[in-house]
Amino acid sequence: MAGFGRVPRTFGLREQRSATSRGVLNDNAAMVELVDGIRRVTFGLPLGIDHVHCYLVRGEEGWTIVDTGLGLPAIVEGWRALLAELDGPVERIVITHLHPDHVGAAADVAELTGAPVLQGRLDHEECVRAWGPERPMRRWGDHMRAHGMPEPVVERLAAESDSLRRYVHVVSEVVALDDGDLVGDWQVLHLPGHADGHVALLREDGVLLAGDAILGGITPTIGLWPGGRPDPLADYQDSLRRLIEHAPRLALAGHEDPIEDPVARARELLLHHEERLERTGATLTAGPRSAYDVSLELFPGTPISQHRFALAEALSHLERLVFAGAAVRADGLYAAA
Numbered sequence: 001m002a003g004f005g006r007v008p009r010t011f012g013l014r015e016q017r018s019a020t021s022r023g024v025l026n027d028n029a030a031m032v033e034l035v036d037g038i039r040r041v042t043f044g045l046p047l048g049i050d051h052v053h054c055y056l057v058r059g060e061e062g063w064t065i066v067d068t069g070l071g072l073p074a075i076v077e078g079w080r081a082l083l084a085e086l087d088g089p090v091e092r093i094v095i096t097h098l099h100p101d102h103v104g105a106a107a108d109v110a111e112l113t114g115a116p117v118l119q120g121r122l123d124h125e126e127c128v129r130a131w132g133p134e135r136p137m138r139r140w141g142d143h144m145r146a147h148g149m150p151e152p153v154v155e156r157l158a159a160e161s162d163s164l165r166r167y168v169h170v171v172s173e174v175v176a177l178d179d180g181d182l183v184g185d186w187q188v189l190h191l192p193g194h195a196d197g198h199v200a201l202l203r204e205d206g207v208l209l210a211g212d213a214i215l216g217g218i219t220p221t222i223g224l225w226p227g228g229r230p231d232p233l234a235d236y237q238d239s240l241r242r243l244i245e246h247a248p249r250l251a252l253a254g255h256e257d258p259i260e261d262p263v264a265r266a267r268e269l270l271l272h273h274e275e276r277l278e279r280t281g282a283t284l285t286a287g288p289r290s291a292y293d294v295s296l297e298l299f300p301g302t303p304i305s306q307h308r309f310a311l312a313e314a315l316s317h318l319e320r321l322v323f324a325g326a327a328v329r330a331d332g333l334y335a336a337a
């Protein structure tokens with residue numbers, strides 16, 4: 001099948017639209033052949049971000065799918081068309097993290113392929129808690145309120161988040177992945193920060209299937225969420241340092257273009273958060289404030305639908321400052337130390 005032809009360059013990344021793949025997907029999906037045996041499938045999304053990339057990796061025994069997109073009917077149809085064209089079985093489905101644009105169609109793709117789902121151990125626990133029948137909506141609302149979000153905004157965002165749940169089809173039984181595990185030729189890296197249990201896959205030749213652990217052009221949200229790890233920004237800074245040590249030569253991520261110098265990008269992201277920490281600290285000089293207030297100053301003009309991410313991001317930076325001794329938290333407000 002011509003679509004599997006190896007791209008005879010090193011990582012030049014001139015994406016080749018595979019002639020065989022063109023036309024097999026619907027209007028909402030496109031597939032390109034990237035480097036050696038790796039295909040990228042892009043689905044349109046009706047969310048704050050307009051697309052997500054999933055990957056198909058050729059192995060000796062069949063294909064590995066990495067991430068599934070949101071469980072929208074159009075995306076599930078896209079998978080159905082694509083899978084019908086594959087020249088071999090799907091061996092497994094790997095989920096990088098529990099966010100709806102990555103895990104949403106997991107159960108659908110598992111059903112279409114009969115393949116097992118592999119997910120980070122902690123990520124799966126949090127995923128079932130976040131999207132399952134015990135979904136802690138009350139705790140979520142309380143968390144937002146406690147940090148100063150006005151009631152009408154809490155209600156609107158709770159309703160929006162809940163409507164998304166229809167499109168998140170999680171799998172209750174998965175193969176749990178731990179840091180250092182091998183999945184075919186790929187080593188599992190646990191890279192918390194964007195999500196507590198986020199995993200990425202690194203191949204010996206330096207190709208990283210990054211999920212949202214590192215992105216080009218945009219910065220992954222690093223948010224503090226109720227029930228999550230207490231200092232997600234410190235987790236993320238450690239993850240970026242770890243990535244720099246592993247020195248991948250190419251990162252294929254969940255959004256935006258491939259990252260041709262992931263080490264340089266990781267350094268940029270470290271710097272970006274240092275600067276944001278400074279700006280966050282500067283918002284506290286005039287006296288105690290709620291995290292919601294701080295988020296409005298840090299991210300002016302953010303549409304209301306994105307306020308929960310702005311708040312979560314402000315909180316991760318405020319808590320980092322608290323852990324570092326540069327800020328204090330009292331009665332739900334933050335102040336300079």
Ligand SMILES: [Zn+2]
Nearest residue numbers: 099101212254
């Ligand atoms: Zn994402």
